[in-house]
């Protein structure tokens with residue numbers, strides 16, 4: 001989509017129109033739900049939201065004869081907003097359309113700021129963030145640390161994945177070893193693969209099995225290549241079949257859940273691939289540096305900025321080699337990039 005500068009007034013009007021549209025859609029929805037509920041509904045069963053389209057969702061049945069089947073569902077009124085990955089209770093209606101009657105508790109939420117800057121969940125129950133990097137484009141420790149902070153903040157385990165292992169050579173080898181060493185020492189799981197040459201992909205599949213994963217990372221590191229090789233024959237850019245034309249519609253915004261043939265699930269969307277450090281506080285940043293955990297709160301001054309204060313536990317740990325200089329630099333860089341008010 002082309003980016004245009006909108007005036008405040010224009011964006012306000014667009015928002016207004018969108019709100020009115022949403023209100024009309026909600027009204028139509030509630031009539032549809034009433035109609036469905038007036039008819040014969042199947043028993044309550046659990047399902048998994050695999051995609052989300054405005055006021056309706058696509059649900060995969062998790063139990064019984066219908067397990068694995070996908071059904072378009074309306075939402076009963078007063079349900080909280082659902083996102084891809086949500087587990088729900090639903091009932092099937094006639095004509096292959098169902099009704100969601102309840103949302104089951106989430107174990108995690110991935111959030112992104114919406115157009116107004118308000119944090120909104122975009123995926124639920126993700127339990128593994130695969131942070132992809134490569135010899136090329138040149139990996140930035142700082143960016144990896146930002147993803148790690150986001151993962152720690154969301155309470156989701158990270159997996160560091162070096163792709164394009166085939167491009168490791170004498171020139172970049174030492175730099176990559178040093179980079180990987182820092183994270184290995186911190187105890188983060190690490191894997192080296194090559195999406196194009198196939199090396200390490202079996203290990204990756206094993207790591208994906210039993211998890212709902214998302215792939216994140218800088219543009220060009222090979223996320224599409226990885227996903228395409230793990231989901232052969234699936235066009236992840238194609239949305240649901242349009243009822244009118246029967247052709248796939250390209251949905252670029254909503255997240256979709258895919259099953260890896262080797263086990264495990266992927267939730268993917270362009271938005272999720274760019275998922276980064278949204279709105280976090282100084283405390284969140286500190287909590288994201290897991291090696292700081294036992295040090296924070298032990299500085300001489302309660303409001304220590306760990307800059308040059310005497311009796312600073314972090315500076316002492318840096319001096320003793322318990323905190324890696326690269327991580328300390330990264331921590332400072334991230335704090336410096338945050339608005340003053342967050343301090």
Ligand SMILES: Nc1nc2c(ncn2[C@@H]2O[C@H](COP(=O)(O)OP(=O)(O)OP(=O)(O)O)[C@@H](O)[C@H]2O)c(=O)[nH]1
Nearest residue numbers: 163164194195196197218219220221222223224225
């Ligand atoms: N040598 C090598 N090249 C790879 C590998 N994986 C991907 N590439 C190449 O890296 C380039 C970028 O790959 P993409 O899969 O488009 O990267 P991406 O992370 O999805 O990029 P965005 O779509 O911009 O976010 C392409 O030219 C791929 O062919 C690999 O394992 N080895």
Ligand SMILES: [Zn+2]
Nearest residue numbers: 299304306312
């Ligand atoms: Zn300090």
